[in-house]
Amino acid sequence: MHLLVQSINARTTLDAAEGKNLARLARECFFNHQPLTLDFVNVGQVTQHFCHALLCPLTNEFGADFLKQWLQLKNLSADIGGIMQSALGELDDYFDCLERAQDQITDQEIVSLNSLWLIKARELCRDKPLFARYMLGITDQDLRDAIGRLSLEDIEHIAQSGWLCFAPRVSNHLFAHLNAKQRSSIDVLLTLSGDE
Structure with a gap:
């Protein structure tokens, strides 16, 4: 897939939000076994945060060797190329911070929730995609296909990330x-008796 980076946003300076969006698009391409070319024609400037949001998570998830083959960056100005190189030079610091954060926040309940959800999602995406769409809210066909192809090793790796893999679908209004x-008197009595 060839993507004109500038066509995503009318701004000429790209920041972390644009980097995250491009990383998400890159993941979709890679899960669908498509290489991605990001064309920076007419992009005047990017921030260091843009580079970190785009490159660091993709390198962590797919590895540098994979990205060299599947991700191509074209029409980089000298300034943008320098910022990209600087961001790539800070990958070791990024991975050290990520590892420390994961060591501190890995919660076994989150790991269990992720594992159970991903296993169920994989089952439904493979065998009952309509249920995956309506029961789990996985409306994107490409995402259903990608989840359906997950191996148990993939599921374990994702589950161990320390971050919850899904979000509540109910509204704040509920x-x-x-x-x-209004609580009934029996609810109030049950609440009071539970505190003793």
């Missing part, structure tokens, strides 16, 4: 309604 709902 929780606000439940919290604001």
Whole structure:
């Protein structure tokens, strides 16, 4: 896939938000076994945060050798090339910080939730994609295909990330309604008796 980076955003200076969006698009391409070319024609400047948001997570997830083959950057100005090189030079620091953060925050309950959700999602994406769409909210066909191809090793790796892999689908209004709902006297008594 060939993507004009400038066509995504009218701004000439790209920051972390654009980097995250491009990283997401790159993941979709890679999961679908498509190489990606990012064309920086007419892009005047990028920030260091853009480079970190784009390159660091992709390098962590896919590895530098994979990216050399599957990700091509074209029409980089000298300034942008220098910023990219500087960001790549800081990858060791990024991975050290990431490892420390994962060591500190890895929560076995989160790992269990991720594992269970990913196993169920893989099963539904493979065998019952309509259920995956409506029960789990995985509306993107490419994402369903990618999840359906996950191996157990992939699931374990993702589950160990320390970050929850899915988000609640219910609206804030439901929780606000439940919290604001008038409690009956029996609810109040049960709450009081539970504290003793």
